Amino acid sequence: MIPISFSNVSGGYGSLNVVQELSGEVAAGQVLCIVGRNGVGKSTLLKLLLGYLPCRSGVVTICGRKAGSMAPETRRGLGVSYCPQERPVFDDLSVADNLAVMVQDGRLAGYRHFFDLFPVLERRLAQRAGTLSGGEKKLLSFTRGLAEDQPAVVLDEPTEGVQWENIQRMADIINDRKAGGTAFIVVEQNLSFAELIADHYLIMDHGRCVLTGPHTGIGRADIVKHLTV
Numbered sequence: 164m165i166p167i168s169f170s171n172v173s174g175g176y177g178s179l180n181v182v183q184e185l186s187g188e189v190a191a192g193q194v195l196c197i198v199g200r201n202g203v204g205k206s207t208l209l210k211l212l213l214g215y216l217p218c219r220s221g222v223v224t225i226c227g228r229k230a231g232s233m234a235p236e237t238r239r240g241l242g243v244s245y246c247p248q249e250r251p252v253f254d255d256l257s258v259a260d261n262l263a264v265m266v267q268d269g270r271l272a273g274y275r276h277f278f279d280l281f282p283v284l285e286r287r288l289a290q291r292a293g294t295l296s297g298g299e300k301k302l303l304s305f306t307r308g309l310a311e312d313q314p315a316v317v318l319d320e321p322t323e324g325v326q327w328e329n330i331q332r333m334a335d336i337i338n339d340r341k342a343g344g345t346a347f348i349v350v351e352q353n354l355s356f357a358e359l360i361a362d363h364y365l366i367m368d369h370g371r372c373v374l375t376g377p378h379t380g381i382g383r384a385d386i387v388k389h390l391t392v
Contacts, residue, residue, distance in 0.1 A: 164227045165190055166242065166315035166346040167212065172221035174211045175370075180219065181207040183370040189363070191314070194337065194347040196357045199367035200390050205350045206248055206319055208367070212348070213245050213317060214238050226314060244308040248319035248350070251304035254293030258284060258303060261292050265307045277306040280332045298324035305333060315346045322353045334359040354383060 168188035175181030181204040189195040197205050210216040212223050214235040223230040226241045239245065252261050262284075263269040271288075278285040281302050287295065292303060305321050322330045330353070337347060337360045351357045357364075364381050366374040366389050373389055374381065 165224070166226055167317075167348060168224045169212055170222045172208070172211055172218050172223060174216050174219045174221075175204075175207060176216075181370050182211060184221070185365075185367075185370075185372055186221075187363075187365050187372075187375065189315070189346045189348050191344045191346050192341050193362040194341060194349055194360045195363045195365060196361040197348065197350045197365045197367060198352070198354070198357060198386055198390070201352075203367045204370040205367055207370075209245070209247075209317055209319055209348070209350060213243065239313075242314040244311045244313040244316045246304045246308040246316070246318045246321060248323070252292040252295070252300050252307070254291070256292055257288065258290055258292050258295070259288040261303055262288075262307055262310070265310050274306065274310060277310070280336070281306065281329060296324065298326060298329075301325050302329060302333075309336060309340065314344070315348070316340070318347065318349045318351075320350055320352060322351065322356050330356050331359070354386060358383070 165188050170186045171184045173180050173183050185208060187195060199205050211218050214230065214233055225238050225243060228241060230238055259271065262271055262274055266273055283299060284303060284306060301321055301323055302325060308316055321333060334356060361378045363377055364375060365372055366386060368389055374385060
């Protein structure tokens with residue numbers, strides 16, 4: 164079963180179609196990296212896939228079911244975790260409470276591995292999440308999303324503001340999860356991070372796909388030329 168697939172998806176805001184006839188899929192144990200300049204529709208595509216915006220055309224399939232007009236929480240219930248680019252955490256809650264809402268018993272014992280990798284989170288458990296730095300919020304969002312242990316994870320700019328040593332740890336976690344069968348769709352500007360995790364690329368410009376294919380067949384120079392046009 165393909166955890167997430169989409170065919171000829173279009174949609175946007177008001178009368179504007181930001182995303183135009185995009186198709187792709189991510190298999191279990193693989194990472195699809197979506198790359199492109201700012202403003203080309205990458206985050207909009209994720210919102211269309213996850214039900215935060217309606218598709219004007221095309222088909223989205225989540226864990227074997229056509230999503231249609233399913234609400235975001237229904238798609239999450241099918242097995243998709245989402246870490247958004249904007250407002251990635253609950254600012255008014257403590258770090259501990261942000262983490263507790265993602266586990267059934269509210270206990271943080273299951274986060275031990277993440278605390279060992281990102282000790283800043285454990286040090287700041289009592290701190291209000293809204294007072295964290297941008298990079299720390301991204302680490303909190305990433306940890307919370309991965310802790311759900313869903314079949315598919317969607318990450319929107321997960322490394323924005325994050326220190327390189329922690330970015331490498333994020334890549335290690337993703338690659339470990341890949342080995343266990345988790346599928347990832349990752350929107351990312353940091354090509355060095357993308358190169359550590361990607362199995363396939365979808366390069367966007369002006370809401371359309373301008374290049375797609377396996378990581379082994381697309382070099383950095385091929386990507387960069389679409390980022391600098």
